[in-house]
Amino acid sequence: xxxxxxxxxxxxxxxxxxxxxxxxxxxxxxxxxxxxxxxxxxxxxxxxxxxxxxxxxxxxxxxxxxxxxxxxxxxxxxxxxxxxxxxxxxxxxxxxxxxxxxxxxxxxxxxxxxxxxxxxxxxxxxxxxxxxxxxxxxxxxxxxxxxxxxxxxxxxxxxxxxxxxxxxxxxxxxxxxxxxxxxxxxxxxxxxxxxxxxxxxxxxxxxxxxxxxxxxxxxxxxxxxxxxxxxxxxxxxxxxxxxxxxxxxxxxxxxxxxxxxxxxxxxxxxxxxxxxxxxxxxxxxxxxxx
Amino acid sequence: xxxxxxxxxxxxxxxxxxxxxxxxxxxxxxxxxxxxxxxxxxxxxxxxxxxxxxxxxxxxxxxxxxxxxxxxxxxxxxxxxxxxxxxxxxxxxxxxxxxxxxxxxxxxxxxxxxxxxxxxxxxxxxxxxxxxxxxxxxxxxxxxxxxxxxxxxxxxxxxxxxxxxxxxxxxxxxxxxxxxxxxxxxxxxxxxxxxxxxxxxxxxxxxxxxxxxxxxxxxxxxxxxxxxxxxxxxxxxxxxxxxxxxxxxxxxxxxxxxxxxxxxxxxxxxxxxxxxxxxxxxxxxxxxxxxxxxxxxxxxxxxxxxxxxxxxxxxxxxxxxxxxxxxxxxxxxxxxxxxxxxxxxxxxxxxxxxxxxxxxxxxxxxxxxxxxxxxxxxxxxxxxxxxxxxxxxxxxxxxxxxx
Numbered sequence: 001x002x003x004x005x006x007x008x009x010x011x012x013x014x015x016x017x018x019x020x021x022x023x024x025x026x027x028x029x030x031x032x033x034x035x036x037x038x039x040x041x042x043x044x045x046x047x048x049x050x051x052x053x054x055x056x057x058x059x060x061x062x063x064x065x066x067x068x069x070x071x072x073x074x075x076x077x078x079x080x081x082x083x084x085x086x087x088x089x090x091x092x093x094x095x096x097x098x099x100x101x102x103x104x105x106x107x108x109x110x111x112x113x114x115x116x117x118x119x120x121x122x123x124x125x126x127x128x129x130x131x132x133x134x135x136x137x138x139x140x141x142x143x144x145x146x147x148x149x150x151x152x153x154x155x156x157x158x159x160x161x162x163x164x165x166x167x168x169x170x171x172x173x174x175x176x177x178x179x180x181x182x183x184x185x186x187x188x189x190x191x192x193x194x195x196x197x198x199x200x201x202x203x204x205x206x207x208x209x210x211x212x213x214x215x216x217x218x219x220x221x222x223x224x225x226x227x228x229x230x231x232x233x234x235x236x237x238x239x240x241x242x243x244x245x246x247x248x249x250x251x252x253x254x255x256x257x258x259x260x261x262x263x264x265x266x267x268x269x270x271x272x273x274x275x276x277x278x279x280x281x282x283x284x285x286x287x288x289x290x
Numbered sequence: 291x292x293x294x295x296x297x298x299x300x301x302x303x304x305x306x307x308x309x310x311x312x313x314x315x316x317x318x319x320x321x322x323x324x325x326x327x328x329x330x331x332x333x334x335x336x337x338x339x340x341x342x343x344x345x346x347x348x349x350x351x352x353x354x355x356x357x358x359x360x361x362x363x364x365x366x367x368x369x370x371x372x373x374x375x376x377x378x379x380x381x382x383x384x385x386x387x388x389x390x391x392x393x394x395x396x397x398x399x400x401x402x403x404x405x406x407x408x409x410x411x412x413x414x415x416x417x418x419x420x421x422x423x424x425x426x427x428x429x430x431x432x433x434x435x436x437x438x439x440x441x442x443x444x445x446x447x448x449x450x451x452x453x454x455x456x457x458x459x460x461x462x463x464x465x466x467x468x469x470x471x472x473x474x475x476x477x478x479x480x481x482x483x484x485x486x487x488x489x490x491x492x493x494x495x496x497x498x499x500x501x502x503x504x505x506x507x508x509x510x511x512x513x514x515x516x517x518x519x520x521x522x523x524x525x526x527x528x529x530x531x532x533x534x535x536x537x538x539x540x541x542x543x544x545x546x547x548x549x550x551x552x553x554x555x556x557x558x559x560x561x562x563x564x565x566x567x568x569x570x571x572x573x574x575x576x577x578x579x580x581x582x583x584x585x586x587x588x589x590x591x592x593x594x595x596x597x598x599x600x601x602x603x604x605x606x607x608x609x610x611x612x613x614x615x616x617x618x619x620x621x622x623x624x625x626x627x628x629x630x631x632x633x634x635x636x637x638x639x640x641x642x643x644x645x646x647x648x649x650x651x652x653x654x655x656x657x658x659x660x661x662x663x664x665x666x667x668x669x670x671x672x673x674x675x676x677x678x679x680x681x682x683x684x685x686x687x688x689x690x691x692x693x
Contacts, residue, residue, distance in 0.1 A: 017509050119331075119332075119335075120337045139518070139545060143543075220506070
C-alpha cells in the first residue's frame with residue numbers, strides 16, 4: 001500500500017490539475033446553461049487560444065501570465081463575433097443547427113491550425129518553469145500553483161460578475177427563461193453572443209495558465225475537452241458551482257486512480273463517475289431538473 | 291435535319307478533341323512511375339507524418355531533377371500523396387484508392403499499426419510496400435513478400451541500445467542498477483518496453499516497474515511522483531513526440547534526479563527539443579534512427595531542410611533514403627512491373643550513405659544492414675555518442691544532478 005505522504009502528494013497533484021479542468025468546464029457549462037447546446041468547438045477554441053499565448057511569447061516575448069488580459073479579451077471578442085457572425089446567424093434559432101455548426105467550426109479550426117501552424121509540438125519556456133515548492137513527498141511546480149490560484153480567482157470573479165452585474169443577471173435570466181427574458185426587454189441574441197464570448201474567454205484564461213507547463217499542437221485541445229464534458233455532467237449541466245467542484249473532484253479522482261491503479265486504469269475512475277452520475281443523478285451534483 | 295445545340299456541340303467537340311489529342315499529349319510526356327506516399331499528415335502524429343512526406347517528396351524532386359530512372363528512359367517518379375489521418379482504416383483505404391490509380395509501389399506509414407494493415411492490403415495486389423518508419427517487428431515477420439523495411443526495427447534498436455547502455459554503465463563503474471520504464475501504450479511503446487524488460491537484467495539492471503500511459507496524456511505529475519518513490523537509477527522512455535516532451539519536462543520540474551534518462555526511439559528527441567529546452571534536455575540520451583554525421587550528403591540535406599524552416603528529424607532522412615532505395619530498385623529492374631520490382635528489391639544492395647548503415651541486405655523483408663545510433667544532448671545540441679565509428683563525442687554518464 002502507498003505511503004500516506006504519496007497519497008497526499010497525489011491529492012495535491014490532482015487539485016492542481018483540477019484547476020485547469022474547472023476553467024475549461026466553466027466555459028462549457030456557461031454556454032450550455034444559456035444556449036442549451038454542447039459546444040463541440042470547445043477543444044479547438046482552447047487550442048487556438050493556446051497558439052495565441054504561444055505566439056505572443058514567441059514573437060513579442062510576453063510571459064503567458066502577463067498575456068492573460070490580452071488573450072482573455074481577444075478570446076471574448078473572437079467568441080462574441082463567432083456567435084454573432086456565424087453561429088447565431090446560420091442556426092436560424094434551432095439548437096440542433098448550433099450543435100452542427102460548432103462541430104463544423106471545430107473541423108475548420110483544427111485543419112486551419114494544421115495548415116498555418118504545422119503539426120509540431122510547441123512549448124513556452126519561462127525562467128520559473130523548473131521552480132517548485134516541496135511539501136512532504138509532493139513537489140509542487142510554481143507554474144501549477146499559480147494556475148491553481150488564478151483559476152480559483154477567475155471563478156470567483158466570474159461568479160461575482162454573474163451575481164452582481166446587470167449583464168450577469170441578464171445571462172441568468174436568459175438561462176432560466178428565454179421567452180420571459182425577451183418579454184422583459186432583454187436582447188436575447190446579444191446575451192447569447194456575450195455568453196458564448198465569456199465561455200471562450202474562460203478558455204483564453206485556461207490557455208494562459210496551461211502553456212507554462214503544457215504544449216500545443218492542433219490536437220491538444222481535445223486532451224482537455226473530454227474531461228471538461230465529464231466535469232460538466234458531474235457538476236450538473238449549466239451549474240457554475242458544479243463545474244468548479246466537479247473539476248477538482250475529477251482532478252483528484254484521476255490522480256489517485258493513476259497512483260493506485262496505474263496511469264491507464266486510473267482513467268477508469270473518470271468514466272466510472274460519468275456512468276454513476278448518469279445512472280443515479282442524471283442532473284449532476286448541482287444541476288436542476290430541466 | 292438535326293439541330294445541334296450549343297451544349298451538344300461543345301460536348302461533342304470536347305470528346306473529339308480528347309480522342310485525337312490525348313495520345314499526342316501522352317506521347318509527348320516523359321513516362322512516369324507512380325509512388326503512393328501514405329503518412330499521417332493530420333491527426334495526433336501529424337507532425338511526424340508531415341516530416342515523412344517532406345523527406346519523400348524532396349527525394350522524388352531531386353531524383354527527377356537528376357534525370358529520373360535512366361534504365362526506364364528517364365522515367366520520372368510521380369508522388370501520390372495519401373493521408374492516413376493517424377488511423378488504421380484510413381491508411382488501408384488509401385492503399386485501395388492508390389491501387390486504382392495504378393501505383394507501382396507504396397511508401398509509409400510512420401505508425402506501426404497502420405504500416406502492418408496497409409502493407410497487408412497492398413500484398414493482395416502484389417505491390418511493393420516500403421516501410422520508411424514503423425518500429426514494430428511484426429511488420430516484417432508475417433511472411434509478406436511485398437514488404438521491405440530499410441531501417442532497423444525495435445528489436446535491433448533495443449539490442450543496440452542495451453549494448454550501448456551496458457558498456458557505458460560498466461565504463462562508469464556501474465552507477466545504474468535499477469530502472470523504471472515509461473512507455474506509450476500502443477504497439478510501438480508496449481513492444482519496446484517488453485523487449486527492454488527482458489533485456490535490462492542481462493546487463494545487470496533490475497526493472498523496478500513498467501509504467502504505460504495513454505496518448506494523449508495530460509499530466510505526468512503522478513508518474514514523476516511514482517518514479518521518485520521508487521528511486522530508480524534510470525528512467526527509460528519510449529513515447530511519441532508530445533508525451534516525450536511533456537514527460538521530460540515534468541521530470542525536470544519535479545526534480546527527479548537520476549543517473550540518466552535514456553529513451554529508445556524517443557519520439558520527441560530532436561534538435562528542437564534540445565535547442566528549445568536546453569535545461570530539460572541536457573544529458574538526456576536516446577538510441578534512435580539518425581543520420582551519419584560524417585556523411586557530406588546528409589549534412590547538405592540537413593542544411594537544405596533547415597533553410598526551408600524545417601527540422602532535420604529522422605522521418606525526413608529515412609523517407610528520403612527509402613525513395614532512393616525504390617529508385618535504385620527501379621533502375622535495376624528496368625521496369626515498374628511488380629514481379630521485376632519485387633525481385634530487384636529482394637536482391638537490393640543499395641547503400642544508404644546518409645545513414646550509418648552497411649549495404650542493404652533484405653532477409654524476409656528486413657534490411658540486415660541497418661543500425662540505429664546512440665545520441666546525447668549536450669548544451670542544446672544532439673551529438674552521436676555511438677557506434678564508435680560514427681561517434682562525435684564520448685557520452686556523459688552518469689549525468690550531473692539537476693540544479
